Amino acid sequence: MPDNSKSLMIQTTDLTKRFGRFTAVDKLNLSIEKGEIFGFLGANGAGKTTAIRMLCGLLKPTSGTAVVADCDITHQSEQLKTRIGYMSQRFALYEDLTVKENVLFYSGIYQVETSRALSVAEELLSEMGIDLGSKALTSSLPLGFKQRLALTCSLLHDPRLLFLDEPTSGVDPQARRAFWNVINRLAEKGKTVIVTTHFMDEAEYCHRVVIMQEGKAIALGEPAVLKNEHSVPNMQQLFLKLVS
Ligand SMILES: Nc1ncnc2c1ncn2[C@@H]1O[C@H](COP(=O)(O)OP(=O)(O)OP(=O)(O)O)[C@@H](O)[C@H]1O
Numbered sequence: 001m002p003d004n005s006k007s008l009m010i011q012t013t014d015l016t017k018r019f020g021r022f023t024a025v026d027k028l029n030l031s032i033e034k035g036e037i038f039g040f041l042g043a044n045g046a047g048k049t050t051a052i053r054m055l056c057g058l059l060k061p062t063s064g065t066a067v068v069a070d071c072d073i074t075h076q077s078e079q080l081k082t083r084i085g086y087m088s089q090r091f092a093l094y095e096d097l098t099v100k101e102n103v104l105f106y107s108g109i110y111q112v113e114t115s116r117a118l119s120v121a122e123e124l125l126s127e128m129g130i131d132l133g134s135k136a137l138t139s140s141l142p143l144g145f146k147q148r149l150a151l152t153c154s155l156l157h158d159p160r161l162l163f164l165d166e167p168t169s170g171v172d173p174q175a176r177r178a179f180w181n182v183i184n185r186l187a188e189k190g191k192t193v194i195v196t197t198h199f200m201d202e203a204e205y206c207h208r209v210v211i212m213q214e215g216k217a218i219a220l221g222e223p224a225v226l227k228n229e230h231s232v233p234n235m236q237q238l239f240l241k242l243v244s
């Protein structure tokens with residue numbers, strides 16, 4: 001059998017998380033290739049964030065294993081954190097800092113040289129229409145801008161793998177489109193992007209998706225193939241058909 005492990009960014013084996021007697025993620029088996037845009041779909045409480053937090057090394061699995069960016073998530077979680085960017089579901093930047101102060105704060109956390117962090121941020125922010133030199137506090141930015149700033153901060157250390165947990169939730173359609181342009185460009189540059197979303201139009205932009213229900217993967221594959229298999233015209237209808 002050919003060894004394809006070198007092209008894999010994520011491989012999970014029966015990855016499971018229980019909170020007490022409740023199973024939030026139930027024997028998840030995924031193989032995600034380098035350079036993929038991979039979507040996690042599912043209703044509220046399906047287990048998407050729990051799965052992602054395990055894959056980031058933030059939460060220990062109850063059972064099962066995963067190798068992410070060549071690190072075992074249980075035994076090499078510190079090394080793993082240096083290789084990934086993570087944008088959490090809740091806005092995690094400091095509202096009472098300016099844009100530049102947030103960038104400098106995160107460059108400190110990621111131990112990136114200040115000049116390098118500022119040049120990475122300048123490039124990413126200017127193309128997203130945000131002025132790095134603005135004196136405005138982050139709290140005054142529209143949500144779409146805040147999310148782009150959060151994305152920028154998660155990219156300062158040039159991670160090979162990016163986890164975006166509902167990055168466009170609450171963001172207007174134009175800003176969502178701009179955000180997805182950035183995601184596509186990152187993938188073109190070879191980054192692997194894992195994204196969760198409740199927007200089924202965004203699910204169409206993913207190379208592959210997993211649909212989760214009650215912690216289990218109930219469908220996995222390319223949007224076009226899944227739609228074809230289930231004879232539905234779009235991801236919205238696929239989701240409604242599969243998720244009871
Ligand atoms: N620390 C915890 N302790 C107990 N239960 C938890 C904990 N974290 C998550 N859960 C439960 O696990 C289930 C899955 O939660 P999770 O946040 O992973 O769902 P999700 O798919 O990300 O949902 P959403 O779309 O609302 O973000 C939920 O029922 C949640 O209440």
Ligand SMILES: [Mg+2]
Nearest residue numbers: 048049050089
């Ligand atoms: Mg979630």
